[in-house]
Amino acid sequence: MAAREFDIIQRYFTQPAQAIDDPSVLCAIGDDCAMVQVPIGEALLVSTDTCVAGTHFLPEAPARWVAHKLLASNISDLCAMGAKPRWISLALTLPEINETWLAEFSQGFFALAAKHQLSLIGGDTTQGPLSATVTIHGSAPADRVLKRSGAIEGDFIYVTGTLGDAAAGLAKILQQRDFGAQNAYFVEQHYLSSPAPDFACAIAPYAHSGVDISDGLYADLGHICQQSQLAAVLQLDLLPLSAPLIDAYGLVQAQQLAINSGEEYELCFTADAAHHETLMQLAQTHGVQLTMVGQMKALAQMEVPGHRSAAQCIQLYQQGQPLLLENQSFEHF
Structure with missing residues (x-):
C-alpha cells in the first residue's frame, strides 16, 4: 500500500x-x-x-x-x-x-x-x-431470516415509506423534469433514503418473506412470487404516494412510477393477516410508514395475460377492477 x-x-x-x-x-x-x-x-x-x-x-x-x-x-x-x-x-x-x-x-x-x-x-x-x-x-x-422464498398463500403484502419519489428525483437530476418548489424534495428523496433496520428486525418474527425495493415494486415483488411459487394481487389504490408526487404527475402516472421506480430502498414483505395489528403497532413504535398493498395468492387462482411466467404473476387492481400497466422496472443490463 x-x-x-x-x-x-x-x-x-x-x-x-x-x-x-x-x-x-x-x-x-x-x-x-x-x-x-x-x-x-x-x-x-x-x-x-x-x-x-x-x-x-x-x-x-x-x-x-x-x-x-x-x-x-x-x-x-x-x-x-x-x-x-x-x-x-x-x-x-x-x-x-x-x-x-x-x-x-x-x-x-x-x-x-x-x-x-x-x-x-x-x-x-x-x-x-x-x-x-x-x-x-x-x-x-x-x-428468523426473511427470504424471498418464504411467502405463504394468503399473506398480506406490505411496503414501507412512499413510492415513486426516487424516480421523480432522478427525472430532475437528469433534467427531464422541473418541479419548481419541489425540486429539492425529489432530489433528496432520490439520494437520501432512510432504511430502518431496527424495524426490520422487529417484524422478522412475524413476516414470512422480504425484499428491498431497489429495482421497482413490480420487479421486486415478482422475485418473491418467483421464489415462493405464488402469485400476488396488488391494489394500486392502496399504494403509498406522496402529495408532491401526485401534484407533479397526477394520480395515474404517480401509480405507474410507484410500481416501477427503482432505488427506493424501501422494504416489501409478506406476513400472515393475523399479525396485521401487531405490525402496524411496530411501525408506529419505530416511526415507519407502513402500508398493506395486496395479498399473495395461489398460482392456480390467477389468470393474467401478458406475463412471461406464471411464477412472476402479479395482478394489478384499480378500484376493484383488474388492469395491466406497462412494466418499466429497472434492469441492470
Missing part, C-alpha cells in the same frame, strides 16, 4: 474511537484482514453494492449524498432479510485525489454509519474511474 493511500485512510476513513467501541470487532483497519465475532446462535449475512459515476450518480453530485446512497442501499439489503447491520468495508476508486470530495464523502458516510452503529472494518483505495463499493455484514437468528 502506497504511503499516499495510508494518508487517505488515516485522514478520511478512520472512524472516531467512540463510534467503534464494538466488542464484536476483534481486528479492524490496520491489518491485512478484519476479524469479527458473530453473535452466538446467529447467522452471518453479507451484501455488496457498487455506485459508479455516470451510472448511479452524476460526477458533480454532492459527495456526502453519494456516500449516503451507497451505504443506505447496503443497509436496505439487510433490512430485507430482517438482519441487524454490524460491519462495513469500503473500496474507493478515484481518478485523482480530491480533498474536498473525500472530506464530504467521508462526512456523509460516517453520519449514516454512526446512526446505525456500524463499524468500518476495512477496504481499499485505488486509482481509476470514480466508483465506490461497500460490503456490509449483518447477523440474525438463522430461523
Whole structure:
C-alpha cells in the first residue's frame, strides 16, 4: 500500500474511537484482514453494492449524498432479510485525489454509519474511474431470516415509506423534469433514503418473506412470487404516494412510477393477516410508514395475460377492477 493511500485512510476513513467501541470487532483497519465475532446462535449475512459515476450518480453530485446512497442501499439489503447491520468495508476508486470530495464523502458516510452503529472494518483505495463499493455484514437468528422464498398463500403484502419519489428525483437530476418548489424534495428523496433496520428486525418474527425495493415494486415483488411459487394481487389504490408526487404527475402516472421506480430502498414483505395489528403497532413504535398493498395468492387462482411466467404473476387492481400497466422496472443490463 502506497504511503499516499495510508494518508487517505488515516485522514478520511478512520472512524472516531467512540463510534467503534464494538466488542464484536476483534481486528479492524490496520491489518491485512478484519476479524469479527458473530453473535452466538446467529447467522452471518453479507451484501455488496457498487455506485459508479455516470451510472448511479452524476460526477458533480454532492459527495456526502453519494456516500449516503451507497451505504443506505447496503443497509436496505439487510433490512430485507430482517438482519441487524454490524460491519462495513469500503473500496474507493478515484481518478485523482480530491480533498474536498473525500472530506464530504467521508462526512456523509460516517453520519449514516454512526446512526446505525456500524463499524468500518476495512477496504481499499485505488486509482481509476470514480466508483465506490461497500460490503456490509449483518447477523440474525438463522430461523428468523426473511427470504424471498418464504411467502405463504394468503399473506398480506406490505411496503414501507412512499413510492415513486426516487424516480421523480432522478427525472430532475437528469433534467427531464422541473418541479419548481419541489425540486429539492425529489432530489433528496432520490439520494437520501432512510432504511430502518431496527424495524426490520422487529417484524422478522412475524413476516414470512422480504425484499428491498431497489429495482421497482413490480420487479421486486415478482422475485418473491418467483421464489415462493405464488402469485400476488396488488391494489394500486392502496399504494403509498406522496402529495408532491401526485401534484407533479397526477394520480395515474404517480401509480405507474410507484410500481416501477427503482432505488427506493424501501422494504416489501409478506406476513400472515393475523399479525396485521401487531405490525402496524411496530411501525408506529419505530416511526415507519407502513402500508398493506395486496395479498399473495395461489398460482392456480390467477389468470393474467401478458406475463412471461406464471411464477412472476402479479395482478394489478384499480378500484376493484383488474388492469395491466406497462412494466418499466429497472434492469441492470
